[in-house]
Amino acid sequence: MSEHSHHHGHSNNHAHTTDAELAEILDLDALILGSYLEAATDWAAELAPDSSSIIDVGAGSGAGTLALARRFPQASVTALDRSAGMLAKTLDAARDFGVAGRVDTIEVDLNVAWPASASADLMWASSSLHELADPERTMAEMFAALNPGGVLIVIEMDGLPSFLPESMPEGSAVAPGVEGRLHAALAGSGWNQYPEWTSGLERAGFAVERRHFPTLGSSTPELASRYARSFLGRMASALEGTVSPADLASLEVLLGAGPESVERRRDIVVRGHRTAWAARKP
Numbered sequence: 001m002s003e004h005s006h007h008h009g010h011s012n013n014h015a016h017t018t019d020a021e022l023a024e025i026l027d028l029d030a031l032i033l034g035s036y037l038e039a040a041t042d043w044a045a046e047l048a049p050d051s052s053s054i055i056d057v058g059a060g061s062g063a064g065t066l067a068l069a070r071r072f073p074q075a076s077v078t079a080l081d082r083s084a085g086m087l088a089k090t091l092d093a094a095r096d097f098g099v100a101g102r103v104d105t106i107e108v109d110l111n112v113a114w115p116a117s118a119s120a121d122l123m124w125a126s127s128s129l130h131e132l133a134d135p136e137r138t139m140a141e142m143f144a145a146l147n148p149g150g151v152l153i154v155i156e157m158d159g160l161p162s163f164l165p166e167s168m169p170e171g172s173a174v175a176p177g178v179e180g181r182l183h184a185a186l187a188g189s190g191w192n193q194y195p196e197w198t199s200g201l202e203r204a205g206f207a208v209e210r211r212h213f214p215t216l217g218s219s220t221p222e223l224a225s226r227y228a229r230s231f232l233g234r235m236a237s238a239l240e241g242t243v244s245p246a247d248l249a250s251l252e253v254l255l256g257a258g259p260e261s262v263e264r265r266r267d268i269v270v271r272g273h274r275t276a277w278a279a280r281k282p
């Protein structure tokens with residue numbers, strides 16, 4: 001979920017988001033749209049069933065780390081991130097789920113270098129590769145650090161999560177189609193942009209397969225509204241000056257306290273899409 005120019009480099013145009021805010025969004029995403037975690041860890045287990053060492057690359061608040069620890073009950077899972085706060089959340093979650101004995105962490109900035117001692121049978125990089133300064137260099141480092149026959153799973157969101165229906169009732173203060181326009185504006189400023197990773201992975205030496213995972217959110221209305229508020233709120237701060245005043249006004253209505261706010265409306269449905277690449281080291 002970061003700004004990223006197409007071929008290289010990264011920068012953050014949503015630098016106002018704190019780690020705590022991002023962690024909330026990541027946790028809600030895993031709770032509500034987490035069915036991809038099951039599907040993608042199943043795929044990993046088909047391809048690398050005997051994995052005993054796993055690295056979650058850019059683990060964030062640990063949704064992937066936990067899903068992997070559950071799916072591979074014999075394996076040890078290392079969460080790798082440059083944020084100490086995120087790693088602390090991952091360890092807390094591992095304790096809550098009773099897998100702390102098999103989860104450890106490495107605090108490292110991958111823009112500097114891959115940590116020398118870190119090797120594994122299975123690696124997992126979810127919504128993290130596109131945040132790196134030089135993803136192809138990191139792919140080559142991951143290739144070198146995978147054990148022979150090992151597999152790297154890369155996951156990205158194909159589109160931003162959406163919450164609203166296309167049409168709005170007569171007289172609504174929320175403009176129909178507003179969400180699509182907000183997404184387009186964010187895409188224009190490079191949010192969550194990532195290249196088709198296949199050829200980069202192939203250049204690093206991997207044999208690559210790709211799958212698509214649409215996900216319809218399952219949750220309570222209360223959780224869905226919380227996710228909508230966190231996500232739309234984060235969008236609002238990135239959008240100033242890039243969308244029409246009418247669309248910004250709609251966003252304000254959604255984030256306000258009135259009858260059309262995300263908490264009070266009854267038409268919120270969370271949808272997401274993810275693509276996963278399975279890259280095998282021959």
Ligand SMILES: C[S@@+](CC[C@H](N)C(=O)[O-])C[C@H]1O[C@@H](n2cnc3c(N)ncnc32)[C@H](O)[C@@H]1O
Nearest residue numbers: 058059060081082083109110111126127128131
């Ligand atoms: C959008 S979050 C994804 C978290 C998690 N994998 C998930 O799918 O929920 C990206 C994570 O990558 C981490 N990250 C970004 N750049 C990094 C770097 N250069 N080195 C290590 N971690 C990095 C961030 O700190 C953040 O926790």
